[in-house]
Amino acid sequence: MSVLIFVDQSEGHIKKASLEAICYGAKIAQQTGTTAAALVLGTVQDNLPELGKYGVQTVYQVADASLNHLDAQVYTQVIAEAVQSTGANVLVFSHNQTGKAIAARVAARLKAGIVAGAAALPDTSNGFVVRKTVFSGKAFANIRIDSPVKVVSLNPNSYSITTGEGTAAVNTLAISPAAPKVKITAVNKVSGEVPLTEADIVVSGGRGLKGPENWGILLDLAKVLGAATACSRPVGDAHWRPHHEHVGQTGVQIAPNLYIAIGISGAIQHLAGVNRSKVIVVINKDPEAPFFKAADYGIVGDAFEVVPQLTAEIKKLKGNG
Amino acid sequence: MKILVCVSKTPDTTSKIAFTDGNTKFDEAGVQWIINPYDEWYALVRAIELKEKDPSVVVHLVTVGGADAEPIIRKALALGGDEAIRVNANSNDSYYIAAQIAAIAKEGGYDLIFTGKETIDYNGSSIGGMVAELVDMPYVSLATLFELNGNTATITREIEGGEEVAEVNLPVVVSCQKGVAEQRIPNMRGIMAARTKPLKVVEPAAADTLTSVVSYELPPAKAGVKLVSPDNVAELVRLLHEEAKAI
Ligand SMILES: Cc1cc2nc3c(=O)[nH]c(=O)nc-3n(C[C@H](O)[C@H](O)[C@H](O)COP(=O)(O)OP(=O)(O)OC[C@H]3O[C@@H](n4cnc5c(N)ncnc54)[C@H](O)[C@@H]3O)c2cc1C
Numbered sequence: 220m221s222v223l224i225f226v227d228q229s230e231g232h233i234k235k236a237s238l239e240a241i242c243y244g245a246k247i248a249q250q251t252g253t254t255a256a257a258l259v260l261g262t263v264q265d266n267l268p269e270l271g272k273y274g275v276q277t278v279y280q281v282a283d284a285s286l287n288h289l290d291a292q293v294y295t296q297v298i299a300e301a302v303q304s305t306g307a308n309v310l311v312f313s314h315n316q317t318g319k320a321i322a323a324r325v326a327a328r329l330k331a332g333i334v335a336g337a338a339a340l341p342d343t344s345n346g347f348v349v350r351k352t353v354f355s356g357k358a359f360a361n362i363r364i365d366s367p368v369k370v371v372s373l374n375p376n377s378y379s380i381t382t383g384e385g386t387a388a389v390n391t392l393a394i395s396p397a398a399p400k401v402k403i404t405a406v407n408k409v410s411g412e413v414p415l416t417e418a419d420i421v422v423s424g425g426r427g428l429k430g431p432e433n434w435g436i437l438l439d440l441a442k443v444l445g446a447a448t449a450c451s452r453p454v455g456d457a458h459w460r461p462h463h464e465h466v467g468q469t470g471v472q473i474a475p476n477l478y479i480a481i482g483i484s485g486a487i488q489h490l491a492g493v494n495r496s497k498v499i500v501v502i503n504k505d506p507e508a509p510f511f512k513a514a515d516y517g518i519v520g521d522a523f524e525v526v527p528q529l530t531a532e533i534k535k536l537k538g539n540g
Numbered sequence: 541m542k543i544l545v546c547v548s549k550t551p552d553t554t555s556k557i558a559f560t561d562g563n564t565k566f567d568e569a570g571v572q573w574i575i576n577p578y579d580e581w582y583a584l585v586r587a588i589e590l591k592e593k594d595p596s597v598v599v600h601l602v603t604v605g606g607a608d609a610e611p612i613i614r615k616a617l618a619l620g621g622d623e624a625i626r627v628n629a630n631s632n633d634s635y636y637i638a639a640q641i642a643a644i645a646k647e648g649g650y651d652l653i654f655t656g657k658e659t660i661d662y663n664g665s666s667i668g669g670m671v672a673e674l675v676d677m678p679y680v681s682l683a684t685l686f687e688l689n690g691n692t693a694t695i696t697r698e699i700e701g702g703e704e705v706a707e708v709n710l711p712v713v714v715s716c717q718k719g720v721a722e723q724r725i726p727n728m729r730g731i732m733a734a735r736t737k738p739l740k741v742v743e744p745a746a747a748d749t750l751t752s753v754v755s756y757e758l759p760p761a762k763a764g765v766k767l768v769s770p771d772n773v774a775e776l777v778r779l780l781h782e783e784a785k786a787i
């Protein structure tokens with residue numbers, strides 16, 4: 220009996236969402252009196268023994284370069300074999316893009332019940348019950364997994380990373396991946412920017428900013444905060460901002476520590492993508508904007524006046540360090 | 541070529557979310573049901589487009605649900621598609637649902653299986669991958685573009701912090717999201733035609749249920765917004781720094 224955490228890497232680097240998953244899985248192991256191990260597929264540059272800091276005793280690796288690209292079918296074969304050879308009975312993934320591609324497939328292979336989009340640690344006092352978000356963040360469901368092997372994929376940004384002392388032993392698993400059927404012919408990464416789903420702070424703009432030429436004030440604010448930028452759907456549809464920035468029910472769903480909404484009315488479909496944010500700040504000139512009902516802090520005012528002042532004040536704060 | 545599109549019924553996005561029976565059941569009173577938007581706008585429309593381009597393409601729809609799912613599946617047929625299959629079962633367990641779809645898929649011998657990216661009520665993003673495993677096909681998730689050239693699909697998919705282009709030979713299971721197609725509104729001719737299209741009801745295959753809902757909860761209500769005057773932006777920064785510890 221043990222916990223195995225799938226570690227997602229991109230271009231050789233381990234993703235923040237996976238560090239969250241490791242901490243979460245390590246805590247489950249502690250809670251159930253067992254051990255936790257991480258599983259890394261492909262070749263990585265990061266220092267694997269250091270993953271011990273996040274609570275795993277062992278890191279298993281299948282260092283086959285063909286695994287640097289994701290083929291859900293091949294990953295499933297490799298992960299299922301790793302589960303078999305390590306005897307793991309709880310499998311943890313991040314519910315990020317990679318997790319969405321493979322976690323459920325692995326669960327089906329192992330005939331394991333899955334909770335996809337976990338929001339908290341399992342309650343193991345009576346069975347194995349995991350809280351997950353449902354109705355696009357408007358509610359939670361507590362789900363019991365009844366199968367012997369259990370799969371949980373953790374919502375990004377919903378479990379905090381804590382570090383301690385410790386070095387993990389790295390063991391290579393002798394698993395030969397099948398030949399991939401999916402061939403990757405191009406990768407387009409938005410480089411230099413903070414990926415939206417991993418960002419701690421997100422600054423987002425809506426139709427209230429009137430046009431793409433006005434985005435400078437928002438970008439300045441994002442820059443001083445080290446934040447990722449997002450937008451409402453009409454802004455993406457009008458090509459004021461790239462499509463991948465559109466958040467909401469039909470766009471990206473995010474849960475940063477801080478979400479700053481500028482000139483966004485707060486329609487229910489928009490909220491569905493951002494309501495899991497820890498702190499929400501709304502800047503809108505209409506005191507009746509529905510977004511204020513979902514906000515923690517707000518300013519009723521003109522974005523064109525408020526936002527540059529906000530940027531200046533944050534600069535001051537950071538300057539005083 | 542045969543395409544199977546998986547469609548499910550979900551509460552309209554503006555529905556009030558409430559629970560009954562000691563928070564163990566979703567309160568359906570007054571809820572307006574719709575086709576899950578990802579299934580309708582992207583998966584189904586893309587399948588119909590492929591049929592429009594090549595009339596020899598056959599499009600089947602499948603839903604796992606009770607008789608109350610029929611209006612939804614008729615509406616889906618009004619957009620297009622040749623026939624629909626309803627597996628007469630209600631479940632919240634992804635494995636059980638996927639096993640039903642896999643049974644239909646195996647029997648029908650499909651070249652292409654489309655799902656939506658996720659259901660907006662259950663948010664599992666799970667069924668596509670599970671079906672792919674159960675029928676042993678490749679799976680490409682979170683597609684934003686789907687092109688077909690002979691037997692080869694070229695699919696752009698979302699990955700963390702960007703996109704990548706994947707090439708795969710049929711058969712394949714693909715989960716669809718924004719970008720794959722544009723939303724359509726059914727026209728009168730489609731609505732009339734849908735009335736006479738076959739809607740087969742089949743009983744579920746034997747399959748295990750691996751999870752069960754113990755209870756539902758609503759998130760704690762927000763304390764209410766703290767408003768700061770636009771003339772005192774410094775105060776907002778102080779609150780975010782000292783009180784919320786967010787910056
Ligand atoms: C099925 C469905 C799915 C949808 N999915 C999504 C989704 O995923 N994401 C999404 O965002 N939307 C989605 N929508 C659209 C959604 O309903 C709203 O129409 C949209 O979110 C509104 O965008 P907005 O707030 O930018 O624009 P508006 O509603 O036009 O709001 C602009 C706001 O800016 C304020 N404003 C104007 N000028 C200023 C100023 N100078 N300073 C400060 N504030 C100002 C106004 O008071 C107003 O509140 C969906 C809709 C449907 C029907």
Ligand SMILES: Nc1ncnc2c1ncn2[C@@H]1O[C@H](COP(=O)(O)O)[C@@H](O)[C@H]1O
Nearest residue numbers: 546548604655656658659664665666667
């Ligand atoms: N009951 C169902 N019947 C048919 N298809 C479904 C059903 N539930 C989910 N799906 C399909 O699987 C996709 C992902 O669902 P989920 O894993 O629940 O988020 C949906 O977008 C549908 O295409």
